[in-house]
Amino acid sequence: MQLRTVALGAALSTAFACEAGAYTAYVSNEGANTVSVIDMANFSVIATIKVGQRPRGIELTKDGKHLLVAVGDDDTVEIVDTATREIVGTLPSGPDPELFTQDPEGKLLYIANEDDNLVTVVDIAKRAPVAEVQVGVEPEGMGMSPDGKILVNTSETTNMAHFIDTQTHEIVANVLVDSRPRFAEFKKDGSELWVSAEIGGTVSVIDPVKREVTKKITFEIPGLRAESIQPVGVRITKDGSKGFIALGPANRVAVVNGTTHAVEDYLLVGQRVWQLAFTPDEKYLLTTNGVSNDVSVVDVAAGKVIKTIQVGELPWGVAVSND
Amino acid sequence: MRRLILILAIMLAPLTSSAIAQVNEVRIGYLRTPPPREALSLIDLPAENDGLAGAELAVADNNTTGRFLKQAFLIEETRLADGEDPSQAVTAMADRGISFVIADLDPDLLLKTAAAAQGRGILLFNVGAADDRLREEDCRANVIHVAPTRSMLADALAQYLVFKKWRKWFLVVGSHPKDVLYGDALRRAAKRFGAQIVEERIFEDTGGARQTDSGVAQVQRKIAVFTQSVPAYDVLVAADESEVFAAYMPFRTWDARPVAGSAGLVPTSWHASHNQWAALQMQSRFQKRFSRFMTARDIQAWSAVRMVGESATRTASTDPQTITRYLKSPDFSLAAFKGQKLTLRDWNLQLRQPILLADGRMVVSVSPQEGFLHQVSELDTLGFDRPETKCKLK
Incomplete structure (x- = not known):
């Protein structure tokens, strides 16, 4: 019996290794002050990196050499060498950094400073701040237009998506969305911007040219109170055909048709699901489930959860390497 | 002026x-x-x-x-x-x-x-x-x-005490009108959520200063005596908006029991x-x-x-x-x-x-508690609901 399990496990991991390549996923554990390193070949945690206090926003640099982790209670963004898994430096993020995004070249980092109603722009190579933009109350979500010309920041108490010109660092438009906007995601062709509203319970689809809301995606799950449906993380496939939306304490990820914006399915994942990331081949989607301390692996084509991986306490963000 | x-x-x-x-x-x-x-x-x-x-x-x-x-x-x-x-x-x-x-x-x-x-x-x-x-x-x-409202606060507390299975309450109510009103709300909450008030006492405000030198020794004896000879109870619930006695209750009761209401575990909108x-x-x-x-x-x-x-x-x-x-x-x-x-x-x-339940240093829980259901909003399990209302807006 035991032998058979082992054999099956080996067969599975070989199969996945062929399919998924050797992607590595990094999960920030807000409660544990660690980053879990997951080998996507066999969906197992292969290392745990100790980082600063309250790690949340997490991204890889475009060259894949460094992992950037916002450690809010230490008021900095830590730089982790992905080869040695050691902290090799910090970026001057401004106070209480939570989420950030990069320009398409990976030279600049745009960081939301929740406590100061600011977006700080940092030169990654020089590790120096280059600009600050005054935004609404409690800035959080950060989305970059595919052409790099517009940065979108969402402010949670002002309830707006602020369109910031990346050349001038001026706000050029403000679009009102529903309560507590948490995340901003552009379609890869730049045709749509999706903004989730945690307390409002909706995702606004925004026309980035007209800069107005063209549609609101709403959710309904039988047996669940409307208040427990709290959209946070949003990811859209490269071809724009499918969107995935993490619904927080509803413990589900909504699968949304990218063209019609109709909700096609709700995938049951772990508890309090917040952030999402695709593997680069978009075969898998990872979800961070804060309350159950795990990560769910969604088979994107099959639309099924195929695996749950235990990580550290209160997993918050997730990033996946390109190779 | x-x-x-x-x-x-x-x-x-x-x-x-x-x-x-x-x-x-x-x-x-x-x-x-x-x-x-x-x-x-x-x-x-x-x-x-x-x-x-x-x-x-x-x-x-x-x-x-x-x-x-x-x-x-x-x-x-x-x-x-x-x-x-x-x-x-x-x-x-x-x-x-x-x-x-x-x-x-x-x-x-x-x-x-x-x-x-x-x-x-x-x-x-x-x-x-x-x-x-x-x-x-x-x-x-x-x-x-x-x-x-007082009824929302009392219901929020009652739901948690019932969740803890601390159903037998010793209710102590102050002698000022607002304390009496809070006592009423707590009595209503007990009835709604299935708690039982095994004993009720009134704490008379006899006047005097709240801050004195050497008051501690007296309070220690006074509260122990006041809380003596109560039928078996799980929790002392105090209604004292007037700040006369509730804060004296924790750690001074005759029986070793937790305190809630106006001291101990307090329902509040913020902490x-x-x-x-x-x-x-x-x-x-x-x-x-x-x-x-x-x-x-x-x-x-x-x-x-x-x-x-x-x-x-x-x-x-x-x-x-x-x-x-x-x-x-x-x-x-x-x-x-x-x-x-x-x-x-x-x-x-x-x-x-939602109502926070705080112990003075930490938020212990947030009500409504899981399992207290409502057809419209679980928040309406706190306080007077639409069918009970006497309000006619004008």
Whole structure:
């Protein structure tokens, strides 16, 4: 019996290794002050990196050499060498950094400073701040237009998506969305911007040219109170055909048709699901489930959860390497 | 005698003088009597700006958002002297173009203010009075209640005590009218959620100072004697809004029992240790500005001013009637660090809200508790519900 399990496990991991390549996923554990390193070949945690206090926003640099982790209670963004898994430096993020995004070249980092109603722009190579933009109350979500010309920041108490010109660092438009906007995601062709509203319970689809809301995606799950449906993380496939939306304490990820914006399915994942990331081949989607301390692996084509991986306490963000 | 403080309309820094001309203004009044200076524990003495600080922070938050919509908010405080009739103050505020007034007043004064405000089209926000009658038989169409009621607080506590299976209560009620009202709410809550009051005693206020040198030794003996010979109970529940005895109960009872209600585990709309649902950001924003902890009165005033701001944002208008109409519509909701949106009960204009249960240092739990179900909103398991209401809005 035991032998058979082992054999099956080996067969599975070989199969996945062929399919998924050797992607590595990094999960920030807000409660544990660690980053879990997951080998996507066999969906197992292969290392745990100790980082600063309250790690949340997490991204890889475009060259894949460094992992950037916002450690809010230490008021900095830590730089982790992905080869040695050691902290090799910090970026001057401004106070209480939570989420950030990069320009398409990976030279600049745009960081939301929740406590100061600011977006700080940092030169990654020089590790120096280059600009600050005054935004609404409690800035959080950060989305970059595919052409790099517009940065979108969402402010949670002002309830707006602020369109910031990346050349001038001026706000050029403000679009009102529903309560507590948490995340901003552009379609890869730049045709749509999706903004989730945690307390409002909706995702606004925004026309980035007209800069107005063209549609609101709403959710309904039988047996669940409307208040427990709290959209946070949003990811859209490269071809724009499918969107995935993490619904927080509803413990589900909504699968949304990218063209019609109709909700096609709700995938049951772990508890309090917040952030999402695709593997680069978009075969898998990872979800961070804060309350159950795990990560769910969604088979994107099959639309099924195929695996749950235990990580550290209160997993918050997730990033996946390109190779 | 009335003191008037004008709180500046900060911000506007990025706007040029020509832009200021286009900014539309919302003036909010803050009406209160001198804050009570009585508390058993020194750390519970309210700050001079208790409540007002919350309103000021919300004005700043509204203005940060207002910058993008060319809306500016400002707040003016009016303080009533002891026994002063509020009519004059209402007239003065209306004459200065104020349409929204945050009221931190006792129930009788609030009703007088509401009567005076009605003729001047002023909408009041009750941030200080927990009296259920203001939402029931004495409800008014021009008063929105941001403060939770005694029945909401009592129900929130009862749900948790029942969840803990601490069903046998020893109820101790103070001798002042508001203590009696809180006692009534706790008795109602016990009945609703299946707790049993095995003994009830009244703690008479015999007068005297709350702070004395060498008082501790006496209190230790007095409370032990007072709580002697009670039938077997799980928890002592104290109703003491007057700050006469409740804070003396923990660790001094004859039997080793936990204390809840006005001391021990306290139901409240805010606590300085509340950090969930982004409340941490709110706490640090508040502390940075005012160098003290944020209180229940502060969050109630913050929420009231934010309700005005939120409606001005959503309607892109500073017209008082437009704002009021939106506020009272089913579209209105407020995010206020409680994990879900807060909405208004349309039958009595009470703000629905989760209630924190805090032990003085930490938030122990948040009600409604899991499993207390409701056909409309689980928040309506707290307090008087629509079918029980005596309110006829007029």
